[in-house]
Amino acid sequence: MPDRSPSPPTRRVVEVISLLTAAAEPISVAGIADRLDIARATATAILVELDSAGWVVRDPNRGYAIGPALAGLGNSALPHGIGETLTALTARTGCGATLSRIEPHRLTVLEVRHGPARVVPGIPVGHRIPLQFPAGASVMPWRAAAEQNAWLAAAPDGDRRTASTLLALVRARGVAVFRPLADDAGMVELLADLLGAMGPELLKPHLRTRTLRQLASLTSRPYTKSELDSDTTLPLSYLAAPVFDTEGTAAYEVQLGPLSTATTKPERDEYIAATLDAARALTAAMTSR
Structure with a gap:
C-alpha cells in the first residue's frame, strides 16, 4: 500500500519515538527496523539524529531508549x-x-x-x-x-x-x-x-x-x-x-x-x-x- 502520509520521513521519526516510548526495555536498530518495517539505514539515520539531540540514549548493549531531553519535555523524567x-x-x-x-x-x-x-x-x-x-x-x-x-x-x-x-x-x-x-x-x-x-x-x-x-x-x-x-x-x-x-x-x-x-x-x-x-x-x- 502506498505511503499516504504528507511527510513520510516525519512519520517515521514519530513511529520510532512512539515505539521506544512504549517499550519496556531498550531496542536495537535491527529490532526497530523490523518492527516498523523500515530499512536499517533509515532507522540508523533517525536514531543518530535523535541521539544527538538527547531524545534517545544507547545502552552498552546497543539498544535504544527514550533519552532525558525528550522525557523532560513532559516533566516526567x-x-x-x-x-x-x-x-x-x-x-x-x-x-x-x-x-x-x-x-x-x-x-x-x-x-x-x-x-x-x-x-x-x-x-x-x-x-x-x-x-x-x-x-x-x-x-x-x-x-x-x-x-x-x-x-x-x-x-x-x-x-x-x-x-x-x-x-x-x-x-x-x-x-x-x-x-x-x-x-x-x-x-x-x-x-x-x-x-x-x-x-x-x-x-x-x-x-x-x-x-x-x-x-x-x-x-x-x-x-x-x-x-x-x-x-x-x-x-x-x-x-x-x-x-x-x-x-x-x-x-x-x-x-x-x-x-x-x-x-x-x-x-x-x-x-x-x-x-x-x-x-x-x-x-x-x-x-x-
Missing part, C-alpha cells in the same frame, strides 16, 4: 522535589545550579536553575558533554572499576596523576571543587557574564558551544586538599557532588557554579556544605519514587 531542591540551593548560595545524568560516555543536563546573583551561563536542558576528565569527577569514585580506569586512561598525559589524586579527595569529602587557571579568573567572569546576558535562546548554537568549551577549559583545574584547607582567598569556578539512584549508583551529579574571582575559606566551606546538603536531598528524592 525526574521525581517530585528535584526542582524545589535546586531552587533552594540557588536561593541559599546565590549561584546557578544544574542536575545532570552521568552515563558511561557523556554528561547530560536534566535541570537548570539560575541564581539571583549568578545564572548558569548558556547551558540549556539537554546540553551534553563528553565524559572525560574532569567532567564526571564527582561520581567516578563510586562507579565500577572498569569505568574509573577508562576515565583515568582518557585523561591527557599531564593530568592523569591529578585525576587519580582528585578521585581520592572526592571519595574522602564527597565533593569535587574546581578553580580557574591562575591568570584566567577575570576572563571566566567575563565569559560567564556574556553568556548570562545573551542567554541560550539568543546565542547562535555553534557560537554558544564554542564559548562554553572555552569557559570549561578555563574553569576546570581541580583544587587539592591543601588548597581547599588554606585560609587564602581563592577563585572558585564550580562544585559538583554525586546523587545516587534507587540502586545505589552514583548516576547523577549536582553542580553549583559560583564562578567567582575571589572566595574566602568560610565562603568556600559554605558552598561545599550547601552542595552536599543538596546532593543528599536529591538522593532522597531519587530513591523515594
